[in-house]
Amino acid sequence: MQISLLLEMAAESFPDRPMLSGPDGPVLGEEVLARARGGAAWLAQQPGKTLVFCGLNGPTLPVALFAGSLAGMPFAPVNYRLADADLRKLLARTAPSVAIVDADMVARAEGIEGVTVVTREAFDAACLDPANRAAEIEPSEQDIAVLLFTSGTTGEPKAAVLRHGNLTSYVVSTVEFMGAEEGEAALISVPPYHIAGISAILTGIYGGRRLVYVSAFTPEIWVDTALGEAVTHAMVVPTMLGRILDVLDARAITLPTLRALSYGGGRMPLPVIERSLGLLPHVDYVNAYGLTETSSTVAVLGPDDHREAISSQDPKVRARLGSVGRPLPTLELEIRCPDGKPVPAGESGEIHVRGEQVAGEYLHKKVLSDDGWFATNDAGYLDEAGYLYVEGRLDDVIVRGGENISPGEIEDVLRAHPSVRDVAVLGLPDDQWGERVAAVLVCDDAPAIAELAAWVKARLRSTKTPETWEFRAELPYNETGKLLRRVLKVELTTRVAA
Amino acid sequence: MELKPGSRWKSAVCTSEVVVVRPPKTPVSLECGGQPMVALAATAPEGLELSPDFSGGTAVGKRYFDEAAGLEVLGSKAGKGSLAIDGKPLNLKEAKALPASD
Numbered sequence A: 001m002q003i004s005l006l007l008e009m010a011a012e013s014f015p016d017r018p019m020l021s022g023p024d025g026p027v028l029g030e031e032v033l034a035r036a037r038g039g040a041a042w043l044a045q046q047p048g049k050t051l052v053f054c055g056l057n058g059p060t061l062p063v064a065l066f067a068g069s070l071a072g073m074p075f076a077p078v079n080y081r082l083a084d085a086d087l088r089k090l091l092a093r094t095a096p097s098v099a100i101v102d103a104d105m106v107a108r109a110e111g112i113e114g115v116t117v118v119t120r121e122a123f124d125a126a127c128l129d130p131a132n133r134a135a136e137i138e139p140s141e142q143d144i145a146v147l148l149f150t151s152g153t154t155g156e157p158k159a160a161v162l163r164h165g166n167l168t169s170y171v172v173s174t175v176e177f178m179g180a181e182e183g184e185a186a187l188i189s190v191p192p193y194h195i196a197g198i199s200a201i202l203t204g205i206y207g208g209r210r211l212v213y214v215s216a217f218t219p220e221i222w223v224d225t226a227l228g229e230a231v232t233h234a235m236v237v238p239t240m241l242g243r244i245l246d247v248l249d250a251r252a253i254t255l256p257t258l259r260a261l262s263y264g265g266g267r268m269p270l271p272v273i274e275r276s277l278g279l280l281p282h283v284d285y286v287n288a289y290g291l292t293e294t295s296s297t298v299a300v301l302g303p304d305d306h307r308e309a310i311s312s313q314d315p316k317v318r319a320r321l322g323s324v325g326r327p328l329p330t331l332e333l334e335i336r337c338p339d340g341k342p343v344p345a346g347e348s349g350e351i352h353v354r355g356e357q358v359a360g361e362y363l364h365k366k367v368l369s370d371d372g373w374f375a376t377n378d379a380g381y382l383d384e385a386g387y388l389y390v391e392g393r394l395d396d397v398i399v400r401g402g403e404n405i406s407p408g409e410i411e412d413v414l415r416a417h418p419s420v421r422d423v424a425v426l427g428l429p430d431d432q433w434g435e436r437v438a439a440v441l442v443c444d445d446a447p448a449i450a451e452l453a454a455w456v457k458a459r460l461r462s463t464k465t466p467e468t469w470e471f472r473a474e475l476p477y478n479e480t481g482k483l484l485r486r487v488l489k490v491e492l493t494t495r496v497a498a
Numbered sequence B: 001m002e003l004k005p006g007s008r009w010k011s012a013v014c015t016s017e018v019v020v021v022r023p024p025k026t027p028v029s030l031e032c033g034g035q036p037m038v039a040l041a042a043t044a045p046e047g048l049e050l051s052p053d054f055s056g057g058t059a060v061g062k063r064y065f066d067e068a069a070g071l072e073v074l075g076s077k078a079g080k081g082s083l084a085i086d087g088k089p090l091n092l093k094e095a096k097a098l099p100a101s102d
Helices: A003-013 A029-043 A060-071 A084-093 A103-109 A120-128 A130-134 A164-174 A195-207 A219-228 A238-251 A270-279 A303-311 A315-322 A407-415 A449-457 A485-497
Strands: A018-022 A025-028 A050-054 A075-077 A097-101 A115-119 A144-149 A159-163 A185-188 A210-213 A233-236 A260-263 A284-291 A296-301 A332-336 A349-354 A374-382 A388-393 A398-400 A403-405 A420-430 A434-443 A468-471 B008-010 B017-022 B030-032 B063-066 B071-077 B083-085
Touching (some): A003 A029, A003 A164, A003 B071, A018 A029, A029 A060, A029 A130, A050 A084, A060 A120, A084 A103, A097 A103, A120 A130, A144 A164, A164 A195, A195 A210, A195 A284, A195 A296, A238 A260, A238 A270, A270 A284, A270 A315, A270 A407, A303 A315, A388 A407, A398 A434, A407 A420, A434 A485, A449 A468, B008 B071, B017 B063
Parallel strands (some): A018 A210, A050 A075, A185 A233, A260 A284, A434 A468
Antiparallel strands (some): A018 A025, A284 A296, A349 A374, A420 A434, B030 B083
16 A cells, blocks of 8 residues: 555545645645645656655645655655765665755756755645646556655664555554544644654554644744644654753743643653653643654654653652653563563563564565564563663663663653753773763763762662763754763763873 | 555546555455446446445545455545545444544
8 A cells, every 4th residue: 555545535535624834824635635646747758766755844745745746755854954975975865866956956966876856845836736736647667655764863864765555554553544633733843754744644644633843943033933833743853852942931821722742752851851741731742652663653642641650659650751651562572682582571571573563674685584574673671561661772781890881860860860861871991991971071060970860879779880980061962852872972982081 | 456555546437536445355356436446547348337336435534344354445536436455335433533642
């Protein structure tokens, strides 16, 4: 099943429901479909087998995604924030391709062999051209829907393959077709090259929710757009939420139309979500865990879980606020130890998933096991009630004298200290222990190291107290809010060696 | 008929269309309105009529399945005929939608 069928179903069943918010007002379902068909007919005449999107968020993005699908071209959104040389290297890998590029980025993308550059404006015009819209489109046999270059906190970006079957299976099994009430609108602020940016288009359109775009995230624009477009649903990554709350605080306003806020894409600090629950108590909170390779969400902590956890006196139930909820009923999830055997509840290991939405594939390289399991490279554990706790990338787990230590747990404790604004915990090479625990902190007024050490020691086992302390003005994050722990690790290790 | 995942089928007697979500374990005849469905691109035979026994309708966005056969289809266009395999009506899948997470 092709993802374009999701659009066709929505547009044909509800042709006059607003599907997108454009610069000139709402765009109806039938018009979005007509644009996608126009775009597809035009694409069919271009050289190139892959459709690249290099630009900011906006209503052209979903049209391009579906036009690519209709034309049988895998859709490859690329990170325009990359340095010029890296961007060009990535674009060259998509050849032969057609690249829709923002006008102010054209110079950075031009002149690459096999990459035909077209501006966003020119593509928009092709989608509106009556001749293109009237043209017949051959049914597509293309299996690959989307290519996403993984954000690359390490090494060369890999091209994750998402097949039409993976994405449609995720959408059809988790979203009620046109289940949204009239007037619901979803605010999309994750960039186009993020899996959540793709899945938001599919689930929003299939669910009947109008898509509203923030072209590039700033907390001010996000708040203004949420208010101006009467947004009811939104998804944010952890670094966005705190900044949004700052704006709400400064303006002394709330978001009266917002009904549901989902967050994911990294560890959400507990104080931030608690503050959000306080500032926006009328909102349903959803925490989602997923990966590019799994077509987005594989576990969800829903609104009821949030309410139950926040109001509970039972520390076990309260702790669920730090979990990512329970695995989707449509897939299987296991925690396994390094020898591959599943571990009992409460024990840490690597998170494995299996299901139709799980792609587990890179270009020219399938990484699923023979029986269909995908090893996420994330460490985590399930509690007795089946709630999943993600401890971070497996490579980030600190192994100190044979003991596995999760940086996330120590970070949470340090972040709760009143002077600590941000923190990263990582392992550094150590002659005696193999690795030792290091903490890099951003503080308002840096407290004495002894005080911080005592703070951790009072709350965690003594082996988890950092032995190396470092203070910084800020921590390195990539543009989707992922902490670049590895960058810190390299810096600290080099310094120790020197 | 080969009910491959993703393959699309239309009714011979009404406007219903479906797409195969999960293929059957063994070959079956997929019917709508009491008549075998035909591949979307094919020409439907003429002169067939909707059977009153299979006139409950097919809805867009609903999933229909048969446990024993392993088949699951998704309604992609609505119509008057209802779905069956080898004369046995398909069941409507009552799916619990998840809270919006993207």
